[in-house]
Amino acid sequence: MYPILIYFLIFLLTIAAACAAYNFYQSRHSVSLPSPQKALSDKEAEDALNRDLAPFGFAYNARQDIFYSLNDCWQRDFGYCRLYDEACAPLAMIIDCEPVYFPYNGKDWLIEFWKGQYGLCTGAEIGVYHKESGDSSSLFQSASDEERMPMTFRLMKDGKTLIYRHALHWWLTAFLLGQYSEPEDLTMEIEITFPSLAMMQAFVNGLKEAGYDTMAISLNSFSVRFIYDTPKTSQPYSRTPLITATMQRHNRQNCELYQHLSENLTGTPARMAYLKAEFPSLYRKAIAVGRPRALFESYDKEEY
Secondary structure (H helix, E strand, O other): OHHHHHHHHHHHHHHHHHHHHHHHHHHHHHOOOOOOOOOOOHHHHHHHHHHHHHHHOEEEEOOOOEEEEOOOOHHHHOOEOHHHHHHHHHHOEEEEEEEEEEEEOOEEEEEEEEEEEEOOEEEEEEEEEEEEOOOOOOOEEEOOHHHOEEEEEEEEEOOEEEEEEEEEEOEEEEEEEOOOOOHHHEEEEEEEEOOOHHHHHHHHHHHHHHOOOHHHOEEEOOEEEEEEOOOOOOOOOOOOHHHHHHHHHHHHHHHHHHHHHOOOOOOHHHHHHHHHHHOHHHHHHHHOOOOOHHHHHOOOOOOO
């Protein structure tokens, strides 16, 4: 039943996305651009944006002009599994997924990498998860504070750096609003520092099993560096050519609409404040970063 339900969900979401894309295309060519009635100060706009982002588990970084995940966001309680990747494409997240599995210290670990188009954002992620060795469940728990690692990624497009992130984290993310990209045009330069040589080597073995060549992996003390461009692992079944094309048309139109409506304003907080007041439907799409909470809550731990 599980595959049938997935494909039925994909079919329904594809139809809905096609209708939504047409509606946004029409609005892009018919909307007039009004002037903001009352501008908030930079601090007021940024504070308001962060208040609205918090329920989604994210915050705004003004220095880099990005959205990023909070350390103690609600997503941490749900861990991760392959089902979440399968649900991304029908929800307008056209992203490359690269899971790397490896055993270490009595646990099966998953460190996964993502890059691509997340609705109205171009973004990238690194997530660290684990479960007890021998556990047949497909669900991995999020790493604890003690298990966080120093992680770095540089997201590149056409030879240009879009985003640079470095932090001690279990889920390192960054999302650039209004930027449209095809996943294959994005490259991640990744570095992870492990707590021990044994764990680092276990991860390197996982990279090799995933398809990475030894010569493409650089080691320095307890740190591993490599480039993630074309995925080496199989991608979600839901990312069919039809769904990808439909959702990317929808995403491109939304990004163009966002840029058009906010072209007279400077800075993401001011732009978002304007959208919230004048175009709440588009604002809701822009503020809903990442995977919806309903997706995580629908996961049946007993069944899978």
